[in-house]
Amino acid sequence: MPQNTPSFIAYDALVDLLQAVFTRAGTSDSVARTLAQNCAGAERDGSLSHGLFRIPGYLGSLKSGWVDGCAVPEVEDVAPGFVRVDACNGFTQPALAAGTPLLLEKLAENGVALIAIRRSHHFGALWPDVEPFARRGLVALSMVNSFACVAPVGGRKPVYGTNPIAFAAPRAGEDPLVFDQAASALANGDVRIAAREGRMLAPGSGIDREGQPTGDPAAILNGGALLPFGGHKGAAIALMIEILSAALTGGNFSFEVDWSKHPGAETPVTGQILILIDPERGTSGGFAARVETLLDRVIDAGQPRLPGDRRYALRRASARDGIPVDGALLRDLQRMAGRSPAEPLFEVPLKAGAEADAATATI
Amino acid sequence: MPQNTPSFIAYDALVDLLQAVFTRAGTSDSVARTLAQNCAGAERDGSLSHGLFRIPGYLGSLKSGWVDGCAVPEVEDVAPGFVRVDACNGFTQPALAAGTPLLLEKLAENGVALIAIRRSHHFGALWPDVEPFARRGLVALSMVNSFACVAPVGGRKPVYGTNPIAFAAPRAGEDPLVFDQAASALANGDVRIAAREGRMLAPGSGIDREGQPTGDPAAILNGGALLPFGGHKGAAIALMIEILSAALTGGNFSFEVDWSKHPGAETPVTGQILILIDPERGTSGGFAARVETLLDRVIDAGQPRLPGDRRYALRRASARDGIPVDGALLRDLQRMAGRSPAEPLFEVPLKAGAEADAATATI
Numbered sequence: 001m002p003q004n005t006p007s008f009i010a011y012d013a014l015v016d017l018l019q020a021v022f023t024r025a026g027t028s029d030s031v032a033r034t035l036a037q038n039c040a041g042a043e044r045d046g047s048l049s050h051g052l053f054r055i056p057g058y059l060g061s062l063k064s065g066w067v068d069g070c071a072v073p074e075v076e077d078v079a080p081g082f083v084r085v086d087a088c089n090g091f092t093q094p095a096l097a098a099g100t101p102l103l104l105e106k107l108a109e110n111g112v113a114l115i116a117i118r119r120s121h122h123f124g125a126l127w128p129d130v131e132p133f134a135r136r137g138l139v140a141l142s143m144v145n146s147f148a149c150v151a152p153v154g155g156r157k158p159v160y161g162t163n164p165i166a167f168a169a170p171r172a173g174e175d176p177l178v179f180d181q182a183a184s185a186l187a188n189g190d191v192r193i194a195a196r197e198g199r200m201l202a203p204g205s206g207i208d209r210e211g212q213p214t215g216d217p218a219a220i221l222n223g224g225a226l227l228p229f230g231g232h233k234g235a236a237i238a239l240m241i242e243i244l245s246a247a248l249t250g251g252n253f254s255f256e257v258d259w260s261k262h263p264g265a266e267t268p269v270t271g272q273i274l275i276l277i278d279p280e281r282g283t284s285g286g287f288a289a290r291v292e293t294l295l296d297r298v299i300d301a302g303q304p305r306l307p308g309d310r311r312y313a314l315r316r317a318s319a320r321d322g323i324p325v326d327g328a329l330l331r332d333l334q335r336m337a338g339r340s341p342a343e344p345l346f347e348v349p350l351k352a353g354a355e356a357d358a359a360t361a362t363i
Numbered sequence: 364m365p366q367n368t369p370s371f372i373a374y375d376a377l378v379d380l381l382q383a384v385f386t387r388a389g390t391s392d393s394v395a396r397t398l399a400q401n402c403a404g405a406e407r408d409g410s411l412s413h414g415l416f417r418i419p420g421y422l423g424s425l426k427s428g429w430v431d432g433c434a435v436p437e438v439e440d441v442a443p444g445f446v447r448v449d450a451c452n453g454f455t456q457p458a459l460a461a462g463t464p465l466l467l468e469k470l471a472e473n474g475v476a477l478i479a480i481r482r483s484h485h486f487g488a489l490w491p492d493v494e495p496f497a498r499r500g501l502v503a504l505s506m507v508n509s510f511a512c513v514a515p516v517g518g519r520k521p522v523y524g525t526n527p528i529a530f531a532a533p534r535a536g537e538d539p540l541v542f543d544q545a546a547s548a549l550a551n552g553d554v555r556i557a558a559r560e561g562r563m564l565a566p567g568s569g570i571d572r573e574g575q576p577t578g579d580p581a582a583i584l585n586g587g588a589l590l591p592f593g594g595h596k597g598a599a600i601a602l603m604i605e606i607l608s609a610a611l612t613g614g615n616f617s618f619e620v621d622w623s624k625h626p627g628a629e630t631p632v633t634g635q636i637l638i639l640i641d642p643e644r645g646t647s648g649g650f651a652a653r654v655e656t657l658l659d660r661v662i663d664a665g666q667p668r669l670p671g672d673r674r675y676a677l678r679r680a681s682a683r684d685g686i687p688v689d690g691a692l693l694r695d696l697q698r699m700a701g702r703s704p705a706e707p708l709f710e711v712p713l714k715a716g717a718e719a720d721a722a723t724a725t726i
Binding site: 116139141230234236239240298 | 442445447472473475476516517521542544592594596598599602612613616638640642646647656660664666667670
């Protein structure tokens with residue numbers, strides 16, 4: 001098999017492999033598990049800029065001592081509707097997981113509840129943080145800031161992070177409606193992938209170090225900045241996200257992230273907010289059906305697909321065929337996990353009538 | 364005085380005049396007062412598309428029997444953090460005012476609280492709904508849907524309203540940070556003003572009745588549609604606002620507003636959500652100072668002004684000089700209020716050393 005032929009890995013096997021990678025890089029077992037699920041889930045769903053592409057960044061941060069891979073989050077019950085979590089310089093996803101039981105309890109009681117996480121490293125996609133709540137019939141809205149790489153409108157220097165916002169709502173009889181989008185014209189990961197591939201971005205995606213508009217990913221990454229999506233309206237969204245993720249949680253602003261003394265560090269330590277709403281309190285039942293009525297109309301008006309459709313389609317394909325992983329990358333991961341490349345990883349479930357495909361998919 | 368010379372009116376006098384206009388159009392005294400303050404406040408702050416420009420629309424809706432100007436909102440306490448209000452086919456602002464005492468009580472207890480308003484007509488700017496909360500040190504986020512005039516991305520027919528979102532946060536020693544922006548490329552009021560003035564909009568602001576991109580306000584208004592701001596990301600924001608304002612509140616979707624049997628009606632009957640957060644629960648104090656730290660950095664990076672700056676500057680100018688109102692329009696309003704144009708309205712406070720200006724400002 002040539003080195004770069006993709007192998008097709010089952011999700012569980014990829015989680016297992018990544019868990020071993022994280023554990024060997026010094027994280028606790030539970031942190032390793034959470035990060036592995038997050039990262040494998042992104043790869044599975046085609047969120048490639050937040051999947052395996054991020055592993056070197058995670059490992060760089062761990063190796064540099066910038067992030068604590070064994071941090072134990074401290075959950076604080078500050079009000080009947082308000083949970084605070086100090087991630088203690090660990091990753092955000094374990095902090096969210098630690099606060100979730102209390103958050104759900106508050107939500108059930110109050111109809112709305114909020115979790116504010118600080119001193120937390122968020123390096124994954126944001127949709128995995130909200131989708132599970134919508135699967136429980138809840139509406140979730142989350143925001144996280146990152147590190148200064150986005151200039152305000154009319155500005156010459158980066159202030160905001162890419163500052164994603166993610167929203168999830170249940171649908172009647174369908175996977176939840178979920179969107180996850182950076183407040184920048186592009187996600188930082190996409191800029192890095194374009195730079196690696198030598199591809200130009202749309203003009204005006206960012207500014208260069210002189211503050212001039214550019215579509216050159218290298219100029220954006222080297223002393224320049226991204227711009228917000230959608231002009232001054234997108235900039236207002238970026239500002240709101242910065243305020244809610246950092247000022248409101250007690251976390252760092254994106255421009256306060258200073259990893260200069262930790263070469264190799266790539267995971268910004270900031271804050272995250274997640275607001276949870278029980279929609280049935282507002283509607284006396286039938287919320288998910290109402291969402292469906294709206295989405296039917298959106299499709300009928302000619303919108304070709306809904307947010308999340310592509311992810312769910314790839315998730316189904318991955319469940320059927322395995323997750324495609326570059327052969328060389330897979331061998332690297334096996335090495336990082338301390339495993340022999342000869343060691344069999346798993347077996348992809350066979351498709352009826354497609355045994356030949358499935359056979360090549362098994363390594 | 365030539366007919367179109369502006370007169371300069373004190374805010375209180377304009378509120379008083381508009382209150383008389385609304386009362387004579389059949390609203391209750393308290394509804395008249397609330398709408399008059401909203402409308403005069405928008406005019407005072409230079410939000411002209413939501414100021415006096417809207418009076419004919421309000422009156423058309425009232426005259427057609429489409430909206431109940433005497434509706435008494437029904438406030439329902441559905442959970443410790445959740446207030447529902449049935450506006451009973453009245454205007455939204457009185458419904459929000461009716462629910463606010465309970466909302467603030469819940470906020471004080473829970474750290475986060477939500478109000479969901481339905482069967483409500485919102486025809487004003489959204490920032491007046493959030494700014495007062497920030498003056499109390501709170502963070503407020505509100506969304507409202509309207510009537511179908513915005514097409515989804517790739518769509519050929521309108522589904523969403525202009526769907527504004529407004530956000531307010533306290534600042535240390537300054538007026539609150541407040542933004543209020545439509546999820547459409549432009550506010551509907553701005554399209555109507557451009558159509559009236561025969562001015563073209565930016566290309567791609569909307570689509571015509573064939574679904575082709577256009578910057579012609581008449582084509583957008585006559586069978587076409589606006590487009591969301593910022594492409595598919597702005598469209599996702601519009602979708603979220605539609606869900607939170609309507610599906611979650613039990614209100615109409617924008618595309619369900621059917622005023623075809625009420626000629627003259629212009630006020631959409633939909634829903635509104637407002638989420639209130641006590642930021643001090645997340646920070647143990649110092650939130651407003653942290654916001655200030657961020658805004659200092661935004662200005663330092665070269666952003667020429669902050670959201671709300673222009674409104675506050677015009678508000679100060681109006682307090683000093685009066686609110687400029689077209690002379691002919693003022694006479695119309697006086698007639699609608701059942702007053703003689705000769706009747707003196709008020710006196711603008713004199714500026715030191717500017718008595719001459721002030722004298723011409725008094726009518």
